Amino acid sequence: MALRSIVLGTLVFLLVAAMAPTLPVWLVSLATIALANALVVLGLIILWRAGLVPFGQALFYAVGAYSVALMTRYTGLRDVLVLIAVAAALSCLTAFLAGFLLARYREIFFAMLSLAMSMILYGVLVKTEALGSTDGFGVEQPTYLGYAPQGRMHLLMLFWLVLAFCAGSALLVSLYFRSVAGALAVPVRDSEIRLEFLGISVSRLIHLNLVIAGTLAGIGGALAALSIEHVDPNMAYWTTSGGFVFVTVLAGAGSVAAAFVGSLVFELLKSIAYDILPGTWQIFLGSALLLTILFLPEGIGSLFARLRRRRQRQSMSATP
Amino acid sequence: MSAILLVRDLEKTFGSLVAVHDINVAVPPLQTVGIIGANGAGKTTFVNMITGHLRPSKGAILFEGRDITGRPSREITRLGIARSFQVPQVFASLTVFENMCIATAIAHAAGGLLAQAVTPLHSPDTVTEAEAALELFRIASYRQALAATLPQGVRKLLDIAMAVAGAPRVLLLDEPTSGISIEEKFELMDVVMAALKNRRITVLFVEHDMDIVERYADRVLAFYDGAVIADGAPIATLENPRIQELISGPKLNVAAAGSRHA
């Protein structure tokens, strides 16, 4: 079963990677941003399984994005792997520190405290005129192990990079979900007391999940910064966090794949909305969200689940 | 022989209110102790302090000679003292099997959280052990049922089974038969006690039904107003009229009457 989905995932990954050059350019760049954001959503799914919904995940997203941007602006560092490694490390550290406070909170208080933290970063960034305040500043194009692609190739390389990170994270996270610690997310929501009396430190467990989610958000931010080639304080604003939660609900906490599909669907929806309803695209988005919640309460991910169940039923009936 | 659990001058106060005081108990290994007393007599407070849910205001708790006073419950659990709950604490949105797997997997996963983050949940031996535990507690038939949907008796059994998964030496049962119809009570206790004997576990159980106590306890601790007013063999203690009306008042007779007819 686990093996099956891994094989399946690898196939999809290779297929998409191979198709990329044949896809229209606008779609590739749209997918690049969508998948970068999907990493943040993946982190939110980890937290949501444990009943935690941060309204300030943009904090780590912005930390990742600004680390990359600052490195390309003030240091000679250009290699994409170095940039992302550092960004990941910094956002991981941020999440680790923030975790000491956040891990003690649940429900709405958790949401509000994380919101407060991200808004403080936002305030600081807006105040830093050296970094262009709200205008933000540009991100230099990275090199890939010394190779500096141009034009279309640059776009494709970035897409493949993002795709690779998504594949890697998807694999690791689904393995994590199958581990003991990963399996404890739902129990945290059901009964923290029982966990404590089984010998688990719930706050440490949540701290771990926060660090994982924060690091994913940081990598997402770093990749987003590279594909937008611009960063600004809005990346830390609460509406950005809200957007990620939006996509998480759209995707549903059901499966890892949901994060990526959900994020792609969301970006496409938005792009269509902008295109056909420039003046009233929010109505479009809002309605889309409502319909998802009403008719796909478990999110887009639940579609896979249904398919899987159907497949199982068929295989059962096939072998009586 | 030396006590596996030793409680010295234990006291718990909430502000000005004294919940329990001057508790001195020594429990030898493999004994089964029934704890009785009217509501608010301090039974659960006592259990909560031993299992680390409450920090004693005064006194000491020794487990296998080691002082565990005021340690957090997860440490105490790791040391070998487990507990079940009056309101069963199971993972409602998971199946019985998953509940059991998680309990056993945690018991197995050595090292810290990071180690647990890389050990798979469904390793062969955790699964077999979980299956075994479900058999032992006679709830294997509910294997795939969601914990939320279980009848009270089964939920209680699952709660206890999960507590036992960590192979504790001492187990505290907080009102294992509360909310269970009189007919089922004995059934349930038979299963539980058989299982615990099989695992060679020292048991302390809080109970209101004196027949249960009489049937399963080797020894009775009677709580009244935060203190232990009697500590001895079941029959002797329970027959004592003063104890009877101090502890249980009319409740005993009703319950007893009910069960005698049964």
Added chain:
Amino acid sequence: MRHQIRGHAHSPTLLLAAGLSFGLPLMAAGGAQAEEPAPVKIGFVTFLTGPAAAPFGIPDHNAAEILVEALNAGTVPAPYHQVGLGGARIDPKFIDETGSAADVVTQFRNLVERDHVDVVVGYVSSGNCLAIAPVAEELKELTVLDICGTTRVFEEKPRHYVFRVNPHATMDNVAAAKYVQNKFKDITVYSGINQNYAWGQDSWRDFRLTMKDLDPKATVDKELFPKLFAGEYGAEISTLLTSDAQFIHSSFYDGDLEAFMYQAAARGLPQRIPFVLTAGETSLYRLGPKLADGAIIGARGPHSFFAHDSALNTWFQKVYFDRFHEQPVYPSYDFAQSLFGLKTAWEKAQAKKGGSRPTTEEVIAAFEGISFPTPSTTVQMALGNGHQGISDMAIGTYKFNKAQNKPEIVDIVRYPAECVNPPVGVDSIAWLEGGMKGAKCD
């Protein structure tokens, strides 16, 4: 396959644009089958929703609507009487600028790579302009930035495909500082209140630097940066009431400006200390008598009240008023300048090519360094290797004409372009810090 996507993306666009701009694209589409040249597809990006729509997006969009319509009908006065761009009709596609930098960049890419627009004109937010510029270079798309004022677009990097006809924000505050010099004799102390984001911070910085140059002894008393769209300014107003400044500088606009002014007026602040409102012009018609006489008003260029009168301006104000029953404000003028700049370059390139449709590179070559008349003034593409326009600047003092019940600007002072803009090759901050060397002011 891409064709399908494009078609799919496009047909609803026409419907929408029809709704948005009174059936004009239908005409364009209708005209498309005729043997006349294929239309020039232009993507117009501005704030159609959100708080920035009222002050910038809507005037911007309104101007686009009437100008595209008039250009396609060939009813614009000389020198812009030729239909569309060099005879080719303009096929507009409007996109909302609201959203994150990621959204804005994605929409830009969609315009270029999915809808294959020939030119993109627009962007109000300086942040978005900075985000778009490198993408435009990467996609080799001719892009005319519209209202954004940041100097960084062309000072951080030379651009090839990006132009900005409208002068950057430096001259607003240089002119304002020069104006207060002869308005108030011997200034010793002044205060400032600006929105806490890049535009507000930059405006205040430029103004202070210029004041240092012109009047070193003048000191700053209060320096306030309320949050953007803060809504409630009680504390700021008290602070300013307790300030002994001779005037208060502010780059507030529209919503914040009006909210601030209502609250300030209610507490007698404007009566006590006059304001210098570098972007005040957008709100004059709404504020009317609620804005105390004597406020110093700028319009980010010699627009509307400050416009030189010309046939073009009279025409522009008329068609605008007839359609929307209000006077065009500076964002409308900014758009007109952007479009007329593009048109001039396009037609110059086309003429050079003997009347056949120019390529992007040819338009760019023609665009660099040209100068052309606009409804309000004349723009010279002088800075950023001929990619950044400059024009003269005007500032005046507010006065509400009770008789005719309409706002007026009196004591207008004009400053030549070279007087309030840095010379070629000098960054504006360096220029201000260096004492504005090379300014030609007479």
Added chain:
Amino acid sequence: MLTAFAIVTDGLVYAAYLFLVAVGLTLIFGVMKLLNVTHGSFYAFGAYGAAIAVGVYFDRGFPAAGGFLLMVLVAMAIGLVLGLIIERGLLRLVYGKDEVVVVLVTYAAFLILEDVIQLIWGANSYALYQPLGATGTVDVGALVLSGYDIGLVAFAGLLAVAASFALKHTRWGRLLTVVIFDREIAAAFGINVSLVYTITFVIGAMLGALGGAAMAPKIAVTLGIGVEVIVLAFAVVAIGGMGSVEGAFLGALIVGECRAAAVHLVPQIELFVIYAVMALVLVLRPQGLFTRAQPRKI
């Protein structure tokens, strides 16, 4: 000295503003455990409604007092209509779902209403300037206070007292307190919880609209005013303690004074002083200032 006085008064005015926008939110949260993002829309609709209706009223030259009454009436009407639509038409369908899902539903409704506002009233901003003029000013040394602000503070104070009195001493209030304490028990007592929900939500909506109407004279009523308010209100409510009217009052007071002090003394931090306070309070008192942590029964 004057500065100190200014800080206190400015803080009070800002606190009044915050309380007006937060009280409805905290009420709804307290009773329905629902973090209502639509609150921002209620605020915006209230502001637009008042700006237009009251503007017309004043232009006709009717007496000022009636204008203020009308302001309140408009707000209540809007709250009634919107509240009913949202609660009956939308929230009904999602009660019992995951808390955050319900929050997202209100967020979706908020997105839609943002555009509805633009469809109804267009993108241009409206101004309701007459009331400020009608209420005059009070001079305190160099400081000039607006009569309207003083009225606002008084109004907010009254509202706070009235609300907490109503909750404690009226039959309805006691019903609410029961529901707040425990939904199941309330239902067991035969309280019609669903009706309580509807009425609470409508009252909350009215309070939100009232906040907008009360602020309309001071601001330019324009697109996006709702967004700003939501997160402010959240902060105040989180600081005061979710679901407590006294908490909202105290929270508003703290935030108001801190912000005023920041503006006067250290303007640089004004932008995030609110969130700093919020983080601080949550760290020191996880449950906020006014709700006490419920003991977990095992």
